[in-house]
Amino acid sequence: MIIPHPLLGPRDAQEFVYLGDASLLDRPDWQHPEAGSAYYEYLYLRDNPAGVHRELWFHEQGDRSWLVVTRDTTTHEILSAELASQVALSKEPVR
Amino acid sequence: MAYSGFRLIREALTGHKGWKPAWRDPEPQAHYDVVVVGGGGHGLATAHYLAKNFGKTRIAVLEKGWIGGGNVGRNTTIIRSNYLLPGNEPFYELSLQLWEGLEQDLNYNAMVSQRGIMNLFHTDAQRDAFRRRGNSMILHGSDAELLDxxxxxxxxxxxxxxxxxxxxxxxxxxxxxxxxxxxxxxWGYARSADRYGVDIIQNCEVTGFKIENGKIRGVETSRGTIGAEKVGVAVAGSSGKVMSYAGLRLPIESHVLQAFVSEGLKPMIPGVITFGAGHFYVSQSDKGGLVFGGDIDGYNTYAQRGNLPVVEDVCEGGMAIMPMIGRTRLLRMWGGIMDMSMDGSPIIDRTPIEGLYFNGGWCYGGFKATPASGLTFAHLLATGGPHATAEALRFDRFEKGLMIDEKGAGAQPNLH
Incomplete structure (x- = not known):
């Protein structure tokens, strides 16, 4: 798999470390009264879709940036890659 | 038709004209007492034990493709009971005992061959960990021997x-x-289940569940709606997809694990050898091919194929520990989809929907578990309560902090 890195261009997936579903960016608020169940869902439950999946890859052998890669889990086709920092900054703070 | 030596001789003398198909190909009925989704090893074993041990009738097994076309035909065929933790080892020991009596139980030659498994170690710390695991295995009634x-x-x-x-x-x-x-x-479980009257319905994909007031009523399939009192889902690999039809999110990710077979060679590898430190394990099939594999590719996927970097990694591991295979040619390679649960252990449990039961999360260890998985899932479906050896394999263990973290790793090594 070739990942189109937004800064470095096409890079081999072997340079990256995979973490999982990009929803891991949405860490719950630990002070919220329901934080226990929110963290259970955040840590353990996954949508695990057969199809388009947004996921986190870390460019460990490269510029050490985190990317949000959109990939089809039934074909391994990579649809896009964005910097995870940009994705996180564009989100509303989690409640 | 029971299989026996006598039967074989009679058929040999009469031109093998008397053999019948090993199971029927029935049309789905409108309603069953129990519908098992997934005609793999686990689903077929579940149907067999439901009929045989619990006397259930009116059972159907629904299979999207054909019997034996999923993970039960895509693994590296190893059976073992060499786990460490109390929630796991009694279950796998039960499974190994069922393997030992399987062929008599099914009247089918499954070529069960107890040729031994060696887990290699390379350091003092690893030796101590293996000694501890061996002691745990012996305490649970299994066998272990520390070789120098x-x-x-x-x-x-x-x-x-x-x-x-x-x-x-x-x-x-x-x-x-x-x-x-x-x-x-x-095939053995399918034939046995069929002989007890179970309907094995192939080319019948489940596309949804019929749920009314939080209770299961049946399943929607590519061959129409089928009503059911109870539905058991045993579709490991596709669990995330199928259970999403019931609106459930699981503590599971789907990953691909690759396996390989070399060209046929003369007998040389006595049993199963695992080189965990180098992501390589190998055995030799009765046809002579080296059957080997390594670790998962490491990204979510439902495609039944992996990528080349892992092929290289596995073959490097093989060359490091067994340089004699360097000139061997690879014959085939393939990928199977694993339910990677978050602690590396399976789940056999009820779901929040009454009458809907779940069996999955087998990670890369589903094949060896087939008989015990079938027996305990049948127990759960028949009685509504967990079998004594599968009590720990619950959904809520993640919420309660009761993980069975055999290796301290699930889909990712960083989860614990």
Missing amino acids: REGVKREAPFLNFDNARFPIKGALMHRRGGTVRHDAVA
Whole structure:
């Protein structure tokens, strides 16, 4: 798999470390009264879709940036890659 | 039609004209007492034990493709009971005992071969960990033997004992472990279930569940709606997809694990050898091919194929520990989809929907578990309560912090 890195261009997936579903960016608020169940869902439950999946890859052998890669889990086709920092900054703070 | 030596001789003398199909090909009925989704090893075993041990009738097994076409035909055929933790080891020991009596139970030759499994170790710390695991296995009624370097040399003199990075210091030997002809497991369970009157319906994909007031009423399939009192889902690999039809999110990710077979060679590898430190394990099939594999590719996927970097990684591991295979040619490689649960252990449990039961999360260990998985899932479906050896394999163990973290790793090594 070739990942189109937004800064470095096409890079081999072997340079990256995979973490999982990009929803891991949405860490719950630990002070919220329901934080226990929110963290259970955040840590353990996954949508695990057969199809388009947004996921986190870390460019460990490269510029050490985190990317949000959109990939089809039934074909391994990579649809896009964005910097995870940009994705996180564009989100509303989690409640 | 029971199979026997006598029967074989009679058929041989009459031109083999009397053999019948091993199971029927029935049309789905409108309603069943129990519908098992997934005609793999686990689903077929569940149907067999439901009919045989619990006297249930009116059972259907629904299979999207054909019997034996999923993970039960895509694994590396190893059976073993060499786990450490209390929630796991009794379950796998039950499974190994069922393997030992399987062929008589099914009246089917599954080629169960207890040729032994060696887990190699390379450091003092690893030896201590293996000794602890071996003691745990013995305490749970399994067998284990700690081999030193000379002991391993007697078993497998061809290994590279003086690898610079991973010199072999010994191994944990589990003599009752071994291999089984995987397709025969699917066919044997299918034939046995069919003889008890179970309807095995192939080319019948489940596309949804009929749920009313939080209670299961049946399943929607590509061959129409089928009503059911109880539905058991045993579709490991596709669990995330199928259970999403019921609106459930699981503590599971789907990953691909690759496996390989070399060209046929003369007999040389006595049992199963695992080189965990180098992501490589190998056995030799009765046809002579080296059957080997390594670790998962490591990204979510439902495609039943992996990528080349892992092929290279596995073959490097093989070359490091067994340089004699360097000239061997690879014949086939394939990928199977794993339910990777978040603690590396399976789930056999009720769901929040009444009458809907779940069996999955087998990670890369589903094949060896087939008989115990079938028996305990049948117990759960028939009685509504968990079998004594599967009590720990619950959904809520993640919420309650009761993980069975055999290796301290699930889909990702960083989860614990």
